[in-house]
Amino acid sequence: MQAFEAIVIGSSAGGLHALKTLIKGLKPGFDIPIIIAQHLSPHSENYMAHFLDQLNTIKVKEADEREKILAGHAYIAPPNFHLLIENDRTFSLTVEEKVNYARPSIDILFETAAEVFREKLIGIILTGANHDGANGIRKIRFFGGFTIAQNPSSAESDTMPKAAIQTGSILKTMELEEIAVFLNSLLN
Amino acid sequence: MTNSVYYEKDDSILQLEMELLLEAVFRQYGYDFRNYNKAHVKRRLVYRMQQLKLESLSELQHKILHHPQVLALVLKDLSINVTEMYRDPAFYLSLRKEVIPILRTYPFLRIWHAGCATGEEVYSFAILLKEEGLYERSQIYATDFNTEVLETAKKGIYPVSKIKEYTLNYQDAGGKNSFSDFYTARYDAALFDPELKKNIVFAEHNLVTDSVFAETHLIICRNVLIYFNRTLQNKVLELFNESLIKGGFLGLGSKENIMFSTVQDQFLITNPNEKIFQKKIL
Incomplete structure (x- = not known):
């Protein structure tokens, strides 16, 4: 199996609970970097990084501009910024227009991550009530990365995983707990 | 803004074309985007390339050099104009x-x-x-x-x-x-x-x-x-x-x-x- 170098996750409505379940399921010492775009109200303080960090599985923090992506860390896009991946594997942020009514946009994160990590990237679409992330999933598959959608029938909001599946670019549909088990299995 | 996926397998050619385009914009018009973060600039240039139905960033460079009105579009793409009153x-x-x-x-x-x-x-x-x-x-x-x-x-x-x-x-x-x-x-x-x-x-x-x-x-x-x-x-x-x-x-x-x-x-x-x-x- 190819050695994966990064995991990108997109989530929207119901995302906090889903991310909690997923991250809680990871083995301590899980070392593939995780980068998350979760739709949030532009005015929300980012309590989310703090909340997920307290689950004590991996280090969770808000992504900073020009920050280097490190193993053993999960990064969350700051509210009201798009999060992009640069070729030197650092983050950059922009405030350009919303994409799919969202900032952060899952598509922007996924598409820029796909160009950098190519076949060594896993893209995961979780619960959400819009179509963000579908184009990103297409691009990840185009570059040979691995793609997963949360099972729409058990997702809090099924529109987003359904839209991702409809692209024909999703390789696996799984329950949240199964996603965690799968990710753990990638570690030796 | 459209969000169609651009399928370019060979990123090194895209990077090269982007660098040459930015160099051309600077030398011909004096606008210097060479030290902007690349991921954003690439997205915006590819967006403009697609809007103009061009095949490559090299073609976009040609248009920019020979048609100043295309430069105006690109300047708009690369300028940061999303703001609001009392933002934060x-x-x-x-x-x-x-x-x-x-x-x-x-x-x-x-x-x-x-x-x-x-x-x-x-x-x-x-x-x-x-x-x-x-x-x-x-x-x-x-x-x-x-x-x-x-x-x-x-x-x-x-x-x-x-x-x-x-x-x-x-x-x-x-x-x-x-x-x-x-x-x-x-x-x-x-x-x-x-x-x-x-x-x-x-x-x-x-x-x-x-x-x-x-x-x-x-x-x-x-x-x-x-x-x-x-x-x-x-x-x-x-x-x-x-x-x-x-x-x-x-x-x-x-x-x-x-x-x-x-x-x-x-x-x-x-x-x-x-x-x-x-x-x-x-």
């Missing part, structure tokens, strides 16, 4: 509470909004200065490299549909009046009080290629540095340092910082969350 109200509240009391001690103020885009934040701060009784002794410079957005800024007309959100922001920013005192709504447009423009000079200025034009007491430059690489961030921060008087203030965007920059030791932190810094008096 806590930033303005902090200016009001922590910076205004010190600015009040000067007989005359020069304030520079660098990268002002369509001007929403310029009017926001002009209103704040009025409410604090400092407007009459202030000279405000609002600059951007994009002349098209400056024209919008000069008009001071914004969509009525945004006013509800701006009003909430204004209140959260410590606004002292009714926000509707400052604009006249007609149909779908809100015209801001032309009196607010009296002491504002809107001017073309490029942070990447132009130099300091005035000694200033406060510089507000928000969500511009995030588009630049470290080298260019340092260059622009040094420009600000040169413009500011000793004891002058610098307000950046919420994810921007002077930490780890070459001017780090020249500033004190006034508000770490709102990214407001004061140049040391020494």
Whole structure:
């Protein structure tokens, strides 16, 4: 199996609970970097990084501009910024227009991550009530990365995983707990 | 903005074409995007390439060199023109509470909004200065490299549909009046009080290629540095340092910082969350 170098996750409505379940399921010492775009109200303080960090599985923090992506860390896009991946594997942020009514946009994160990590990237679409992330999933598959959608029938909001599946670019549909088990299995 | 996926397997060719295009734009027209963060620039150029139904960035370069109207489109794509009134109200509240009391001690103020885009934040701060009784002794410079957005800024007309959100922001920013005192709504447009423009000079200025034009007491430059690489961030921060008087203030965007920059030791932190810094008096 190819050695994966990064995991990108997109989530929207119901995302906090889903991310909690997923991250809680990871083995301590899980070392593939995780980068998350979760739709949030532009005015929300980012309590989310703090909340997920307290689950004590991996280090969770808000992504900073020009920050280097490190193993053993999960990064969350700051509210009201798009999060992009640069070729030197650092983050950059922009405030350009919303994409799919969202900032952060899952598509922007996924598409820029796909160009950098190519076949060594896993893209995961979780619960959400819009179509963000579908184009990103297409691009990840185009570059040979691995793609997963949360099972729409058990997702809090099924529109987003359904839209991702409809692209024909999703390789696996799984329950949240199964996603965690799968990710753990990638570690030796 | 469309969001179609661009399928280019060979990223090294795309990178090369992008670098050549940016070099061509700089050498022919003087606009320097060579030190912008690449991921964003690539997205925007590919977007324009697709809109014009071109096959490659090399073709886009050709169009830019031979058709200045294509350059205008690309400049618009690469300029940062998403803003709002009292964006991040806590930033303005902090200016009001922590910076205004010190600015009040000067007989005359020069304030520079660098990268002002369509001007929403310029009017926001002009209103704040009025409410604090400092407007009459202030000279405000609002600059951007994009002349098209400056024209919008000069008009001071914004969509009525945004006013509800701006009003909430204004209140959260410590606004002292009714926000509707400052604009006249007609149909779908809100015209801001032309009196607010009296002491504002809107001017073309490029942070990447132009130099300091005035000694200033406060510089507000928000969500511009995030588009630049470290080298260019340092260059622009040094420009600000040169413009500011000793004891002058610098307000950046919420994810921007002077930490780890070459001017780090020249500033004190006034508000770490709102990214407001004061140049040391020494």
